[in-house]
Amino acid sequence: MGLALAALAALPCHGQDAADNSAPAVQALHAHLAPTPAAMLASAPESAWRAIDPDDILYVKLPQGRVVIELAPQFAPRYVANIRKLVRQGFFDGSSIFRVQDNAVVEWGDPSGRKSVGLARRMVAAEFERPARNLPFTALPDPDTYAPQVGFSDGFPAARDPVFGRAWLANCYGMVGAARGNNVDSGGGTALYAVIGGPQRQWDRNTTMVGRVVAGMSLLSTLPRGDGPLGVYLDRHHWVRIESVQIAADLPPAQRTPLEVLRTDTPTFTQYVEALRNRRDPWFKVPAGRVSVCSIPIPVRSKASN
Amino acid sequence: MGLALAALAALPCHGQDAADNSAPAVQALHAHLAPTPAAMLASAPESAWRAIDPDDILYVKLPQGRVVIELAPQFAPRYVANIRKLVRQGFFDGSSIFRVQDNAVVEWGDPSGRKSVGLARRMVAAEFERPARNLPFTALPDPDTYAPQVGFSDGFPAARDPVFGRAWLANCYGMVGAARGNNVDSGGGTALYAVIGGPQRQWDRNTTMVGRVVAGMSLLSTLPRGDGPLGVYLDRHHWVRIESVQIAADLPPAQRTPLEVLRTDTPTFTQYVEALRNRRDPWFKVPAGRVSVCSIPIPVRSKASN
Numbered sequence: 001m002g003l004a005l006a007a008l009a010a011l012p013c014h015g016q017d018a019a020d021n022s023a024p025a026v027q028a029l030h031a032h033l034a035p036t037p038a039a040m041l042a043s044a045p046e047s048a049w050r051a052i053d054p055d056d057i058l059y060v061k062l063p064q065g066r067v068v069i070e071l072a073p074q075f076a077p078r079y080v081a082n083i084r085k086l087v088r089q090g091f092f093d094g095s096s097i098f099r100v101q102d103n104a105v106v107e108w109g110d111p112s113g114r115k116s117v118g119l120a121r122r123m124v125a126a127e128f129e130r131p132a133r134n135l136p137f138t139a140l141p142d143p144d145t146y147a148p149q150v151g152f153s154d155g156f157p158a159a160r161d162p163v164f165g166r167a168w169l170a171n172c173y174g175m176v177g178a179a180r181g182n183n184v185d186s187g188g189g190t191a192l193y194a195v196i197g198g199p200q201r202q203w204d205r206n207t208t209m210v211g212r213v214v215a216g217m218s219l220l221s222t223l224p225r226g227d228g229p230l231g232v233y234l235d236r237h238h239w240v241r242i243e244s245v246q247i248a249a250d251l252p253p254a255q256r257t258p259l260e261v262l263r264t265d266t267p268t269f270t271q272y273v274e275a276l277r278n279r280r281d282p283w284f285k286v287p288a289g290r291v292s293v294c295s296i297p298i299p300v301r302s303k304a305s306n
Numbered sequence: 307m308g309l310a311l312a313a314l315a316a317l318p319c320h321g322q323d324a325a326d327n328s329a330p331a332v333q334a335l336h337a338h339l340a341p342t343p344a345a346m347l348a349s350a351p352e353s354a355w356r357a358i359d360p361d362d363i364l365y366v367k368l369p370q371g372r373v374v375i376e377l378a379p380q381f382a383p384r385y386v387a388n389i390r391k392l393v394r395q396g397f398f399d400g401s402s403i404f405r406v407q408d409n410a411v412v413e414w415g416d417p418s419g420r421k422s423v424g425l426a427r428r429m430v431a432a433e434f435e436r437p438a439r440n441l442p443f444t445a446l447p448d449p450d451t452y453a454p455q456v457g458f459s460d461g462f463p464a465a466r467d468p469v470f471g472r473a474w475l476a477n478c479y480g481m482v483g484a485a486r487g488n489n490v491d492s493g494g495g496t497a498l499y500a501v502i503g504g505p506q507r508q509w510d511r512n513t514t515m516v517g518r519v520v521a522g523m524s525l526l527s528t529l530p531r532g533d534g535p536l537g538v539y540l541d542r543h544h545w546v547r548i549e550s551v552q553i554a555a556d557l558p559p560a561q562r563t564p565l566e567v568l569r570t571d572t573p574t575f576t577q578y579v580e581a582l583r584n585r586r587d588p589w590f591k592v593p594a595g596r597v598s599v600c601s602i603p604i605p606v607r608s609k610a611s612n
Contacts, residue, residue: 205592286511
């Protein structure tokens with residue numbers, strides 16, 4: 001038995017999409033006065049969206065469905081190249097998610113650090129940060145707890161230090177990084193993690209970030225939490241099988257997930273951020289006036305292929 | 307087949323509890339030089355911990371187990387009093403979790419706003435903030451995106467405006483608030499929410515916060531996400547049954563969950579926060595030097611009753 005959608009109007013709901021509960025007339029009025037985030041996106045021009053290079057897309061096939069990751073070679077060229085090699089050798093096929101830590105991360109790949117890497121490398125020199133120079137960066141005016149400046153670069157939440165001229169990716173929800181041991185250069189992409197809870201900004205500049213989950217997050221965020229230290233599943237029977245990891249470019253177009261991501265370097269994006277910073281939806285009584293870099297979901301839409 | 311714990315040493319793990327992977331000798335050395343958060347807690351004096359008044363504890367009984375909530379009457383006296391009345395009338399017994407929004411909230415109680423409230427009230431005047439005067443407050447020196455000052459008050463993450471002399475609770479992971487409609491005074495505790503993902507600080511001062519989940523968070527955070535707008539389960543068959551909600555004081559001591567919470571107004575807590583701010587575990591290479599109020603888990607421990 002379905003809950004009638006009309007009943008939603010009576011729901012004592014709250015929060016970021018509360019405008020959806022408003023009567024259409026009120027929504028239209030609001031969109032005219034000061035657009036809500038949802039209204040902003042609905043009226044965004046086609047040019048505000050971008051496709052993703054299929055060579056930068058990983059498909060992680062779980063029994064429950066497909067998780068889609070956009071890689072960030074501009075931040076971690078050596079790691080991304082190595083991950084592509086691992087993927088194309090089938091390194092992750094039949095591997096597992098072996099760690100799920102509540103309000104923190106899921107981690108997958110090779111937990112032993114001993115599985116053969118073939119023509120790829122087991123360890124790659126760390127890429128924790130990069131020069132800020134020549135890097136597109138849409139800076140936020142909002143103060144940040146952790147970094148001198150935060151914003152977005154090519155669709156990824158990032159931070160920047162103007163004095164030292166360095167930039168790095170931020171450990172926000174959905175961001176993907178390479179696990180490592182205590183040695184900074186001991187990662188290489190054979191084990192990867194995704195942030196499934198609150199931001200883990202204390203890891204910024206401590207791991208090589210390699211991308212972001214752009215679809216399928218809830219397949220990861222709802223996994224049972226591990227019972228061991230750091231959320232490791234102590235019983236191997238609890239490990240979640242990864243059927244395969246593939247690169248979109250290696251699949252025929254019909255088998256790809258047709259996605260587009262909102263560009264982060266356009267007036268549309270700036271307006272979208274402003275709509276989040278000062279919510280004008282009828283539900284909000286005290287607009288925050290500020291917004292955190294990790295509280296700005298980067299919109300992704302399904303785009304039917306031609 | 308169990309994964310031997312010894313194998314953890316080889317795990318390419320990372321993150322907040324990575325010290326647990328170190329050899330004991332290294333851990334002991336580190337605890338001496340600069341304690342890790344885990345070492346801090348292990349050596350905390352008994353006086354650093356506190357019991358919770360059983361009249362301020364809610365037990366939410368789900369089919370999967372018990373969720374424990376500590377109420378915050380110092381921030382929302384009218385709402386907490388009303389919620390106690392609702393609970394003692396059995397208002398929530400047999401009710402449901404009807405909304406689970408990924409990286410946001412779960413919401414439970416009465417979605418219709420029409421269920422009889424008996425001797426309680428359906429709507430209670432908003433308690434979004436309170437005077438800062440006479441409120442215990444352990445301020446953090448770290449900058450915050452949303453508020454002039456953040457810190458902890460009686461075990462809850464909070465914010466303060468010294469100029470206007472106001473204080474309010476922060477929508478961090480695990481915090482519990484009262485849902486409402488567009489009218490500020492339309493809540494009352496008949497529907498409650500808990501933050502299950504990243505902080506929802508844009509809701510600060512927009513909802514009446516009534517407490518915090520102190521145990522059982524993963525029972526909420528792993529629930530399947532709703533398929534409707536705002537994460538509402540469109541199909542009532544997906545609603546998660548709440549068998550009962552009870553106040554600990556109304557149960558015999560043997561049926562209570564014996565918990566203690568780390569006090570937030572002691573030197574121990576300040577040292578714990580500093581250990582999070584500047585991680586000295588061997589895994590960390592660049593200590594953040596700052597810490598966000600929502601990135602400081604307030605420790606809870608099981609305390610066997612005498």
